[in-house]
Amino acid sequence: MERYQGNPVVEKIAVGKIFIYKKKKDTPYREQIEDVVYEISRFEEARDKALRELDVLCEEAKGQIGSSNAAVFRAHRMLVQDQMYGDFIRGTIQDQKVNAEYAVAEAQAHFSQMLLGTEDAYLKERASDVADVSQRMLRLLGSDIETEGPSEPSIVVAEELTPSETMHFDRDTVLALVVQQGSANSHTAILAEAMNIPALLGVEICDEWEGRTAVLDGSAGELILDPDGDVLARMKEKQREIEERDAKLAFLRGRETVTAGGRKIRLYANIGELSDMDAVLSSDAEGIGLFRSEFLYLQAEDWPTEEEQAQVYRAVAETMRGKPVIIRTLDVGADKQAPYFELTSEENEALRYAHPEKEATAPGPGLLTKDAPAFGYRGIQVCLDRPEMFCTQLRSILRASMYGTVSVMFPMIASVEEVVACKELLTQAKSELRKEGKEYRDIEVGVMIETPAAVEVSAMLAREVDFFCIGTNDLIQYLLGVDRQDAAHAECADPRHPAVTEAIRTTIENGHAAGIWVGICGEMAADTTLTEMLVEMGVDELSVSPGAVLKVRGAVRELN
Numbered sequence: 001m002e003r004y005q006g007n008p009v010v011e012k013i014a015v016g017k018i019f020i021y022k023k024k025k026d027t028p029y030r031e032q033i034e035d036v037v038y039e040i041s042r043f044e045e046a047r048d049k050a051l052r053e054l055d056v057l058c059e060e061a062k063g064q065i066g067s068s069n070a071a072v073f074r075a076h077r078m079l080v081q082d083q084m085y086g087d088f089i090r091g092t093i094q095d096q097k098v099n100a101e102y103a104v105a106e107a108q109a110h111f112s113q114m115l116l117g118t119e120d121a122y123l124k125e126r127a128s129d130v131a132d133v134s135q136r137m138l139r140l141l142g143s144d145i146e147t148e149g150p151s152e153p154s155i156v157v158a159e160e161l162t163p164s165e166t167m168h169f170d171r172d173t174v175l176a177l178v179v180q181q182g183s184a185n186s187h188t189a190i191l192a193e194a195m196n197i198p199a200l201l202g203v204e205i206c207d208e209w210e211g212r213t214a215v216l217d218g219s220a221g222e223l224i225l226d227p228d229g230d231v232l233a234r235m236k237e238k239q240r241e242i243e244e245r246d247a248k249l250a251f252l253r254g255r256e257t258v259t260a261g262g263r264k265i266r267l268y269a270n271i272g273e274l275s276d277m278d279a280v281l282s283s284d285a286e287g288i289g290l291f292r293s294e295f296l297y298l299q300a301e302d303w304p305t306e307e308e309q310a311q312v313y314r315a316v317a318e319t320m321r322g323k324p325v326i327i328r329t330l331d332v333g334a335d336k337q338a339p340y341f342e343l344t345s346e347e348n349e350a351l352r353y354a355h356p357e358k359e360a361t362a363p364g365p366g367l368l369t370k371d372a373p374a375f376g377y378r379g380i381q382v383c384l385d386r387p388e389m390f391c392t393q394l395r396s397i398l399r400a401s402m403y404g405t406v407s408v409m410f411p412m413i414a415s416v417e418e419v420v421a422c423k424e425l426l427t428q429a430k431s432e433l434r435k436e437g438k439e440y441r442d443i444e445v446g447v448m449i450e451t452p453a454a455v456e457v458s459a460m461l462a463r464e465v466d467f468f469c470i471g472t473n474d475l476i477q478y479l480l481g482v483d484r485q486d487a488a489h490a491e492c493a494d495p496r497h498p499a500v501t502e503a504i505r506t507t508i509e510n511g512h513a514a515g516i517w518v519g520i521c522g523e524m525a526a527d528t529t530l531t532e533m534l535v536e537m538g539v540d541e542l543s544v545s546p547g548a549v550l551k552v553r554g555a556v557r558e559l560n
């Protein structure tokens, strides 16, 4: 028996034979060409074909792994169209008078090297996306690249797996994945999670494993080669325990989110777009605690119209059949950008990669573009500087209020003046609608508490609004000075840091003193090791990703 440790994704057990996945690839030959225009047109034709392929793949992926996870292919689409990537290839063809295949391979090497050379673990991961897209281009240019998966159910072992390759496998033949390169941030991890396949990342793999029997223990993060009878029996038992736990969670569907002592907690879901509603319904969430409306904007080519937005908000409200739906107004800036926002770049700008899978459905700005930094102009500041655009959104939210229980929530608030300005625009939007004979209901108004400033002035803010929602993702980053996108130092963003827990406590106390309810909608709300502490602090609502709803309900019900 041999044992190997790795970073696990999906707590399941798989037993089967190992299939080593190998890419057969020819390094593209370098050929001197005469006709630069023709060669560039070959590249552009391949690029157009790649875009069409990715459109199809995106649609397929949406059906199989959900819209949020399919966003990786939307990001690939943007990389194919990326100005820097395209310019590099065209420039190589033109300057060196070489064939398109060679220029694409050069682009892959150049950008991969650039990304791998950064300090940022997340950016390092993105080198595999450049490889994925470049290989697609090479195939379309006629290079011999094969992606053959296993023909029978196997544990697939690979040095590296691109999202396209992962999606290309026949799902019935993949029992588990073991990948040498990749972290929890890698697309392989995200796709494995979406496909509910156990995976182990960061394992030093070996060709000699081919055909050997193995066990992948997703709960212990272990791969065991040639397991003996004892190990197999133990794994069977473990698998039974995992299934039992899943069945227990299923049992919580339709139950109340209430402690044994009878304290009721509202348990809501976070969404990014309409297509997330299927997951919400199956999660049994009691409402939508955070609708990140910016994804509507990020997917658009231009400002979405009032009608377009109203339709989406209405559909969400109708689907929830009277359960609360909290729509957060546009929160852009930092890593959420689109060209038509025309946000000027800021001093500490950095080369950034779009974070499609992290940001639920956000395609973001494209792989090799520059973004504004985490510390900068974003959220409510951007909206208050564009009152017309902001009013359009407020009008559409108000109109959707006729179809359910809709509330509005303002992001990145740092002062009472901002809230007052938001409320004035809300009043203006109402009066415009009234004049036009359009119906709306009076809706609850809330603010996100996600800046240290908002915590400090929370007693004053509480007098202005109906509820608070603590955005711990941003609050932690701004309190502790740790960039939330920095995967390499994720452990520094400690939700147990006294500065964080005290900020939460202060916010809850100030909210309650003013008679309003206080929720949490950052990732921290889904961490069941923190549920007891948050409930003891007096939190009224927890809003988590749909997949975490039942787990959190279970944790609340176990409390006294």
Ligand code: PEP
Pocket: 290, 292, 331, 450, 470, 471, 472, 473, 474, 475, 521, 522, 523
């Ligand atoms: C947060 O900051 O905790 C939050 C929920 O908002 P977002 O993650 O969308 O910035």
Ligand code: MG
Pocket: 411, 450, 471, 473, 474
């Ligand atoms: Mg936030």
